[in-house]
Amino acid sequence: CLFRLALPKVSQMSESESRKKEMDRLLACLNKAVLKIAHSFHDKNSTEDSTVNEAQWFRKIAWNLAVQCDKDPVTMREFFILSYKLSRFCPSDQVILIAQKTCLLMAAAVDLEQGRKASTTSEQTQLLNRALEEINECKHIWNILKETGNFSGDPCETLLLLYEFEVKAKMNDPLLDSFLESLWELPHLECKTFETIALLAVEKPAHYPSIALKALNRALLLYKKKQSIDAVKYSKCVRNLINLLVPDGVPSTELCPPEEIWGYFEDALSFISHTEDYPESETLWLMVKSWNIGIYMYGGKKYVSAEKWCDLSLRFLDHLGSLKRNYETQMNTLYGELVEALSKSKGSVFNEE
Structure with a gap:
């Protein structure tokens, strides 16, 4: 009765302290419902059908309340977890398995997001560990669910991989390398997945630039294999890779030798010369x-x-469109001054010091 009275009321309330209090009250009631239903399963006087029906009803209530909490992710997570707990009292058909999978994915996503915002290392570790528990449970459910039908278009597996990678990377898991060995070989991963791995690999406290480099290389390779290459997405991937290799304008020879860094610029120039869609910016x-x-x-x-890199810059200049006239005179003048300065430098311009 309480829920039937409170639900229409809370759904019409705007974001406020009163709404928050009402949601907290409903959370407390649902927690009691979980305990009551759990007790009923062991009560000989209760019928299984009635208990399952109760669990189904409360499960849907918790789900609907979670959906209404999109602006309060912490409370949303609590409702999804309650919906998941209640679903465990229901028959494990495909509908329930899908609901369980979604609840755990949402809960893990919230814990990861809260972990990124955590103010202390201990708080972050606690949230990451909790997310990992949800990820592992979701993997178990996902494996069962896949046996019930075709889920080729479901992003669950990719999300679980990304979530698990984030946890392992940020917790400096010693098994990260073995986890990645199997990940690199997966055939269905897309460019965006590898780009996300690259971002997560260097998102504090994680610091795995070599993994980021490998992931971005995989992404670029996949882009090139496409029948129709999205030049905008490709260019963003190139930028991320070069920013990784040349942070603050200084080539990072720790990740790869200078000639490889040069090679990435040359590859980008070659791609630009063969497409008209590469963003001018x-x-x-x-x-x-x-x-x-x-x-x-x-x-x-x-x-x-120095001369080689500046000459390369002029080759990029040649591929500018409307912006070319804004830079052409200045760049050629600067290049001329550079060559003149080089010729006056001690030794020949062709002698590297």
Whole structure:
């Protein structure tokens, strides 16, 4: 009776302290319902059908309340977990398995998000561990669910992989490498998945730039294999990779040797020269990035490398459209001054110091 009276009321309430209190009250009532139904399962005087019907009804109530809490993720998670707990008293048909999977995915997503915002390491660890429990339980349910039908379009498996990777990376799990070995070989992963792995690999407290580099390379390879390449998405992936290798304009030789960094720029230039859809702003960004590397090399008295990188920058300039006239005169003038300075530098311009 309480729920039948309270539900219409709470659904019409705007976000406020009163609504929060009402939701907390409903949470408490649902927790009591879970205990009551659990007790009924062991009560000889209760019929199984009536107990299952009660569990079904309360499960749906908890689900609907969770959906209404989109602006309060912590409370939303509590309702989804309650819906999951109540669903365990129901027959494990496909409908229930799908509901359980969704509840656990949502709960894990909230715990991961809260973990990113955690103010202390201990709080973050607690949230990540809780997310991992939900992930493992969801994997078990997902494996059962897959036996009941075709779920090829369901993103559950990919989400579980990403969630588990985030937990393991941020907790510095010693089994991370073995987890990744199987992940790299999965045939169904998409470009976006690898790009997300790359982002998570370097999202604090995780710091695995080599994993990020490998993931971005996988993403670029997949983009190139597509019959029709999305130049915008490809360009963003290129930018992420180069930012990883050239943070703050300084090439990171710890990740890969200078010639490989050069190779990524050359690959980007080659791609640009064969497509008209590459965003001009991204071509401009590559032009500036390669020029700045050249200036960095010049400052380090690596004169041959300096000229090479600045020359590469001019090659990017050639592929600019409407922006070309804004930079052409300035860039050519600067390049001329650089070459003149190089010729006056001690030794030949072709001698690297």
